[in-house]
Amino acid sequence: EAGVVQSPRYKIIEKKQPVAFWCNPISGHNTLYWYLQNLGQGPELLIRYENEEAVDDSQLPKDRFSAERLKGVDSTLKIQPAELGDSAVYLCASSPIGGDGGELFFGEGSRLTVL
Amino acid sequence: AQSVSQHNHHVILSEAASLELGCNYSYGGTVNLFWYVQYPGQHLQLLLKYFSGDPLVKGIKGFEAEFIKSKFSFNLRKPSVQWSDTAEYFCAVRDNNAGNMLTFGGGTRLMVKP
Structure with a gap:
C-alpha cells in the first residue's frame, strides 16, 4: 500500500516569493491534515479536511496561507508571500473516517527554507 | 487548550541501557494517548x-508506555x-472533548551509542 506522498521534499525560495506544497493521501483516507513542524518542536496542526471540507482551519494564518482539497483526494498548501519565519517542515497526514480515530499516517514532509 | 510536555529534549544512552521518556498533558477528561517515532x-x-483498558500498553520493537491518569502522564x-x-x-494527546484535535509534544531526540 502506498503511503502519503508529498512534494517537493525540499524547497528554497527568497522571501516574498510564493510556494506551494502538494499532498496525496493514502487511498481511501477521507481525512487529510496539514501540520507545521518548526525545528526542535512537535507538529502543529494548520488545517484538517474531511473529504473536501475544511473542518478545522483555526490555526491557519489566512493572510498568507491557503489550502484546498477540491475533489476530496489530494491537497495543496500555498504560502504567498513567504516570510523568513515560514522556514519549517510542512507535514501532510491522512486517516480513514470511521477508523480508530487516532492513528495518523504521515508523509515525509516538505522542508521549506526562506532566504 | 490541551498542551503536551516532554521533559527531555535530548537523551544519550549506551546500548542495553534502559529508557524512560516522560510525557505529561495539561488537563484531564477523556483523552487518547500516542507515541510516534521518527527515524532519521x-x-x-x-x-x-x-x-482505554489496561493502562500499560505495549507497542512495536519492545516499547511500552504506562498511562497514569492521576499524574496526567x-x-x-x-x-x-x-x-x-x-x-x-x-x-x-487526542482530546475527545476538544474536537478530537491531536496535540503533539515538542519531541525527545534519542541517541543510542553502539
Whole structure:
C-alpha cells in the first residue's frame, strides 16, 4: 500500500516569493491534515479536511496561507508571500473516517527554507 | 487548550541501557494517548497508543508506555535500547472533548551509542 506522498521534499525560495506544497493521501483516507513542524518542536496542526471540507482551519494564518482539497483526494498548501519565519517542515497526514480515530499516517514532509 | 510536555529534549544512552521518556498533558477528561517515532530520514510513524483498558500498553520493537491518569502522564519505556532506536520520539494527546484535535509534544531526540 502506498503511503502519503508529498512534494517537493525540499524547497528554497527568497522571501516574498510564493510556494506551494502538494499532498496525496493514502487511498481511501477521507481525512487529510496539514501540520507545521518548526525545528526542535512537535507538529502543529494548520488545517484538517474531511473529504473536501475544511473542518478545522483555526490555526491557519489566512493572510498568507491557503489550502484546498477540491475533489476530496489530494491537497495543496500555498504560502504567498513567504516570510523568513515560514522556514519549517510542512507535514501532510491522512486517516480513514470511521477508523480508530487516532492513528495518523504521515508523509515525509516538505522542508521549506526562506532566504 | 490541551498542551503536551516532554521533559527531555535530548537523551544519550549506551546500548542495553534502559529508557524512560516522560510525557505529561495539561488537563484531564477523556483523552487518547500516542507515541510516534521518527527515524532519521523517515516519516513519523505510530509506536503505540492508549485508548482505554489496561493502562500499560505495549507497542512495536519492545516499547511500552504506562498511562497514569492521576499524574496526567504517559511515559514511554524500553528495558534495553538498541542503536537502531536512535530517533526522535513524540508524545501526542487526542482530546475527545476538544474536537478530537491531536496535540503533539515538542519531541525527545534519542541517541543510542553502539
